[in-house]
Amino acid sequence: RVADRLKAVVSTQSTGAATGDNRALTIQVAMSHLMFNIFGIMVFYPIPWMRQIPLSMAKCLGNTTANYRWFAVIYLILMFFVLPLSLILLSFNVILLYTVLGVVLFTILSIVIITAIQRRRPAWLPSWLKNWKFLPRPLRSMDPYDRVITGRFGCFQKNVGQPPVDFVMTDVKAVA
Numbered sequence: 001r002v003a004d005r006l007k008a009v010v011s012t013q014s015t016g017a018a019t020g021d022n023r024a025l026t027i028q029v030a031m032s033h034l035m036f037n038i039f040g041i042m043v044f045y046p047i048p049w050m051r052q053i054p055l056s057m058a059k060c061l062g063n064t065t066a067n068y069r070w071f072a073v074i075y076l077i078l079m080f081f082v083l084p085l086s087l088i089l090l091s092f093n094v095i096l097l098y099t100v101l102g103v104v105l106f107t108i109l110s111i112v113i114i115t116a117i118q119r120r121r122p123a124w125l126p127s128w129l130k131n132w133k134f135l136p137r138p139l140r141s142m143d144p145y146d147r148v149i150t151g152r153f154g155c156f157q158k159n160v161g162q163p164p165v166d167f168v169m170t171d172v173k174a175v176a
Contacts, residue, residue, distance in 0.1 A: 070149045070156040
């Protein structure tokens with residue numbers, strides 16, 4: 001059940017506060033995780049259609065990773081190293097931080113709105129904005145990046161021309 005999963009997510013934060021050498025710091029980190037999870041539950045759980053936002057985002061990331069094996073590595077590097085380091089460095093100049101964040105948020109919001117209009121009401125848009133083909137290929141597709149990365153690093157290449165590996169489960173009878 002969903003309620004049991006929510007309880008499990010919240011309760012793991014309290015168990016983390018009970019261990020560790022530096023208890024004050026441990027409790028502070030556990031409380032910030034707890035508040036983050038409670039806030040996420042308060043935002044996404046009460047309204048049914050809001051639950052679809054993180055699910056659809058997770059499906060999109062999963063599908064992208066399935067199509068481009070290197071995407072997961074790049075995503076982790078960007079989200080856990082590059083983005084936090086950039087925000088820390090930008091925080092030394094607050095005006096620059098707000099300017100950069102404003103431009104990024106405006107760009108993301110514009111893309112989301114235009115994509116939604118393209119799917120639901122394409123007649124509202126001018127002809128050149130009804131699809132993303134006016135943008136250069138690297139800005140609308142990951143295929144150029146895929147060619148470069150898979151050409152450079154063989155470990156990310158797809159099994160081209162080979163049949164997919166099937167894992168067949170056989171019936172195993174329990175020995176009494």
